[in-house]
Amino acid sequence: MASEAATETTRRDFLYVATGAVGAVGVGAAVWPLIDQMNPDASVRALASIEFDLAPVGVGESFTITWRGQPIFVRHRTEAEIAEARAVPMEDLKDPETDLERVVEGKEQWLIMIGICTHLGCVPLGQKPSDAKGEYNGWFCPCHGSHYDIAGRIRKGPAPKNLVLPPITFLSDTIVKVG
Amino acid sequence: MSGNSSYNPTGAVEKWFDERLPIIRFSKEHLMDFPTPKNINYWWTFGAVLAFILVVQIITGIVLAMHYVPNSELAFDSVEAIRRDVNYGRIIQATHAVGASMFFAAVYIHIFRGLYYGSYKAPREILWILGVLIFVLMMATAFMGYVLPWGQMSFWAATVITNIFAAIPIIGDPILALLRGGFAVDNATLNRFFSLHYLLPFILAAVVGLHIWALHVPGNNNPVGVEVKSSHDTLPFHPYFTMKDLFVIVVFLIPFSWFVFFAPDILGHPDNYIPADPLLTPPHIVPEWYFLPFYAILRAIDFDMLFISSKLGGVIFFGGSIIVLFFVPWLDGSKVRSGNFRPLFRPFYWLFVLNFLMLTYLGAQVAEGIYVLLSKVGTAYYFAYFLIILPIVSRIETPAPLPASISESVLGKAEASGEKG
């Protein structure tokens, strides 16, 4: 009797499995909201984009604004700085990207990046004239010593990637939208 | 270890109660009569010190939560208000903040005691694993507590530590969003950290309960590492060890109170008295002293290994430095528990202690020059100790002869046998 019951699929087996399956779905459905509530909420997601004017920023100057709670680095690069960024051979880069891939064509003087070190998230120094700029004349993250060049590319230290570029659109010659 | 109860309920009410809920019997067995090796030294009192501090943290924490406001605009000022305006708030807040440091000081002593006397060996593996789990929970609790005052160090510690999870391939970024509840550390992060900081100590207390349960199955290890053989080897926990533990708690309260009353901020970082600024990283981020050795390990990996980036590598070593502790009972193959009888083990052990202190020092230094090199050496020794030295030494060394029993180690051979005869 017992061995018969074990080998044969009965209606009872089906009910067990079906009950178990419905139960698992039910538990999953109850748990998911409890986890998902921790994700960014609607008010945070609503801060999706900002616009600003580049006109007042002189050549060689930088400024920082906030987008989604994160600093955005804007730098008006000099001709010399652009030339310096372009001259770097690809083999020297940890995360190879040409300078042109990091700016908008025709607007190569404007470098716009998320100012968060790709290592563990500190804000690198280099926006203020008095800041340390690192060994590559760009930005320097003091937390664990990452050096970025004048195109925001990682050159030395523990950070794995270049500074991240936010999605940007030039609405006019000087008005930029981030997000 | 049951069956050593001397509880005899007197009177009808006590008997009636004992038959329905034998909690008095249980307490008497485990808190009073419990047979404890008579040779345990002062290093064995830190478990009691830890239990005491856990209670202090929970009581002071509940009081702080009556005045604290978990909101990114108000948190910093609310902690200042606790320190300045709340009656006795200055002392209660300082006790909680200093208490966290004292908690770690005691737990490090407790862990290094276990590593020296081989307390993790059979039959105490589960006891040890629960201990490591407690250590992890303590670190999570202290980290989230440190974020609550929302100063510069709070904010940047939260940023850097949550970012560690982003190094995990594929699931890293979703986990990061889940932890922070935003694109950066912000109010949502502060709120959930407060909720979890309130919760975790109670989970901690539950795991401590399991830890003590797992202790009371085999009973205490002891400085010679020989198991209890007869009742001559033990004394009842109360009053012999309750009094000894209480004495050490009182002595421990002296430095504790000194910090609370005279130097409440000396263990913290001055930058945490600057309100959090998401656009400005302090020039030199340092975690609380008790995280420094692990922070040094995290920073030591600044080079890529094959396909593993330096970032992921640092995180792997950081996590690995804790996870390796879970496996110590099986990495150390020596049958002899106590370091006192292991001549080859001992120098490596003390070198490990020195190395750990060196890593603590290095974690607070800037990540440049000689400090980076020393951090790498320290990290290498930390892992080599567990993964290479312990397994090999335990298999090649000849231990010194062990005493036949605990009594013999205390009284000498002749007296011990006389006592038995």
Ligand code: HEM
């Ligand atoms: C395992 C035990 C605990 C540890 C290790 C711990 C650790 C910490 C630490 C390091 C701080 C930061 C102190 C500062 O820098 O000012 C803190 C703050 C705080 N903790 Fe705890 N805590 C524990 C238990 C609790 C409990 C049980 C509660 C509440 C029920 C609590 C509530 C608070 C509150 C409200 C704050 C913010 C006020 C302040 O910064 O002093 N803590 N905790």
Ligand code: FES
């Ligand atoms: S966060 Fe920038 S180097 Fe670590």
